[in-house]
Amino acid sequence: MITLTGKSVFGGVEIGKIAFYKRNSQQIKRWHVDDTEAEVNRFELAKATAVGQLQGLHEKALKDVGEENAMIFEIHQMMLEDLDYLESILHIITNQEVNAEYAVATTADNFAAMFSAMDDAYMQGRAADVKDVSERILNILTGAGNAGFSTDEPAIIAADDLVPSETVQLDKEKVLGFATMYGSSNSHTAILARTMNIPAIIGLGEALKEEYDGAFAIIDGFDGKVYIDPDEETLEAMKKKQADDRAKKALLQELKGKENVTKSGQKINIYANIGNTSDVGSVLQNDAGGIGLFRSEFLYLENDTFPTEEQQFQVYKTVAENMAGKKVIIRTLDIGADKQADYFNLPHEENPALGYRAIRICLTQTDIFKTQLRALLRASAYGQIAIMFPMIISVGEVKRIKEIMEEVKAELRADGISYNENIETGIMIETPAAVMVSHELAKEVDFFSVGTNDLTQYTLAIDRQNPKLDDFYDPHHPAVLAMIKMAADNAHAEGKWIGICGELGADLELTETFLKMGIDELSVSPSMILPVRKKVREAE
Amino acid sequence: MKEFSYVITDELGIHARPAGLLVKEAAKFQADIKIKKGEKAADAKRIFGIMGLAAKKGDEIIMTADGADEAEAIAAIEEFLKANL
Missing domain, CATH: 3.20.20.60 (Phosphoenolpyruvate-binding domains)
Structure with missing residues (x-):
């Protein structure tokens, strides 16, 4: 049994397999283009597709997680249409006579660096948003497929960190809980976990390895622990903890909407x-x-x-x-x-x-x-x-x-x-x-x-x-x-x-x-x- | 040109959500709308610029509007700030 400890952002106990979230890491190459006007058009087309996708995600999120949490996808659209961001990309394509992918990746790095350098944890976290929207355009430009995880049964989703567009695209029926290497209690993974009422642990660090993909595990959101290949004793204790928690939640759920009246x-x-x-x-x-x-x-x-x-x-x-x-x-x-x-x-x-x-x-x-x-x-x-x-x-x-x-x-x-x-x-x-x-x-x-x-x-x-x-x-x-x-x-x-x-x-x-x-x-x-x-x- | 100053009372300051809402509000007007914090200034129609100001609770910001509908713009922005920030 391996025990990992992180920071709990939502309580609950779930038992199941770990599914490691895989994403396409892309190597962006820089190359010379003669027809910069055509390259700009290629970018504009990709941007329009990305905005369309974000509108779709916004509608889905409105249904799944409510208006407040769905707003992030509207913000992503604004980021994609932000004039500073666009001018930077167009400037790189036109002046350096290079491909759109390189221009987008470079601009994304610059803007993310600006957020990372801010002395405010919340704003530093927004660097992930910049990367998320830029990644979306890059995927369209390069024709790369969608990232994701593959599992037939509900699983504990593990990842380095999850960006909003990734969490909202998850099939909620198949998510038992979240375990991430990084992230903050302000991150969207944390917000989503609270909305969905499922356990989530962040900050597990390098100890959470991709090789655990498919391993049997327990996530204990009360104590901020993940047990990989748990022993019998731990499994029994955790099953009891889970049952107690569920009984409590069920009882309370049953009492909701009832009158405060004696016999x-x-x-x-x-x-x-x-x-x-x-x-x-x-x-x-x-x-x-x-x-x-x-x-x-x-x-x-x-x-x-x-x-x-x-x-x-x-x-x-x-x-x-x-x-x-x-x-x-x-x-x-x-x-x-x-x-x-x-x-x-x-x-x-x-x-x-x-x-x-x-x-x-x-x-x-x-x-x-x-x-x-x-x-x-x-x-x-x-x-x-x-x-x-x-x-x-x-x-x-x-x-x-x-x-x-x-x-x-x-x-x-x-x-x-x-x-x-x-x-x-x-x-x-x-x-x-x-x-x-x-x-x-x-x-x-x-x-x-x-x-x-x-x-x-x-x-x-x-x-x-x-x-x-x-x-x-x-x-x-x-x-x-x-x-x-x-x-x-x-x-x-x-x-x-x-x-x-x-x-x-x-x-x-x-x-x-x-x-x-x-x-x-x-x-x-x-x-x-x-x-x-x-x-x-x-x-x- | 119209202008007014405002001290942010929201706990989180101008984070992503209000920045987004401010962009939406500013975009309704023709006028050139700027947001200033100390030495730094940003275009109120550009979300990265606004977030880059890192305006927090207690910070004073100065809003200016310049253009045909500047009076309506500044009134709407003032209302918006009071309600959201």
Whole structure:
């Protein structure tokens, strides 16, 4: 048995033969041509054929991998029709009086070198695109056949690296997984593997040899390993791993589209927590009913200065639009304590968890707060946005927030900018104080969302970053559960709804407890949505 | 000639996809449209040139349009940049 190790770009286990992808490596020769005009025509014809092929590939890719991933073939067409690229080729043919193949190959090398020299991994990867489009013209000019792999049964496709036009032409039914010597997690092989849900490992290096073509192998996308001629023990272990993974995926697949309802008919909403726009894909994939907590901090933490209204607006709008009418609850700035951004210039504090953070910053530096509210309200015209405020301890704070909201709304109206006048607003219940006055708070807002991490820390007076306190820490402490129940009862007494967006929301041991309390919504990380749904459907 | 400057907010900067979309947008107009980053300039109708600028998040680019439909062109490009980059 030979074990190869690379970098996993998608999980899963598959067992089968290796099929090594063979391509025509061409030796391009340079020769003199007398009739450069005819040679230019020969090139133009080949280019037109190549553009036609790319249009075909684009249509195929649209069906197979969707618009976003198919765009690469449109980009390839633009590259082929790029004036710099064409001028370079025509210039070489005409001035050096040489053949089109040589002109194309030389130009391709030059442009690929330009990308390779850039100090950005993504752009360096684009050298492969230049070579891919140029190779296409060369194949047409020289009449070389198409590259490919030959296998009758599904196989693990091995290659040095695969370019987009190669991956899209693969017969998907015959691909168990991808193993490549080079490539990056931005490469098209990686993207395709994720779309197809099949294991893929890149960066296996020279250890992946062409002589393994036809060998029996296992690809383990979880650990980034390829086993060539596996021994019995490994084979058994991998078969088990594969079965477990498939059972899990099948179960979850079965739960997709199902209601979150208990056996006795009690319903609960299961939403997702996200921290960036890029998480929206997994929210939809896992069939969340909405977004229960969109942490807006990344906008601040990833910036070197305060994010502009426009920048924030675009982010909120994108998420709202992608969720297509499903609820998106966005929490306003929750900076401070363990989340710091230099440009806020927050002074050092002895006790940051009890310090100048979250809503306390917003109600002090109202210009920061207003910019965010303006962006949120503008975005509310594009979807079902709700706003949630963190670290509340008093009714007075909520009243002050509402005044500021009204000021921002008035400004928007004066500017003739549309927003959702009935936008839902809620607060985080994450301090014991908020729980104790929740009967008053419930009159002021549309909903509560319990932030169990902070609520637990403040209720138990335990710093969760301190490992010495682990023995004292009980995540299911009755005091915390009593706090949640009290907030729930007070919300319901005013006809308001209550959700849980902290870690406890995804704690399957508590799902039934929360159902009994009448919690209306659980917001969990995208990967926990279906397991929680399963638990709810099993509950009485 | 019309011009305006824009600071890129997209995480990946002008990568292949937006570069392609920008070419498509620019190609709709007669005007000569240029994109500048620092000392470097490129024709907004040429994808390799645009990608060669390697414009990243936080970089300032200056767009210029020169020609009969320059006003419409610059407005459309500005809209495009705000929506995509």
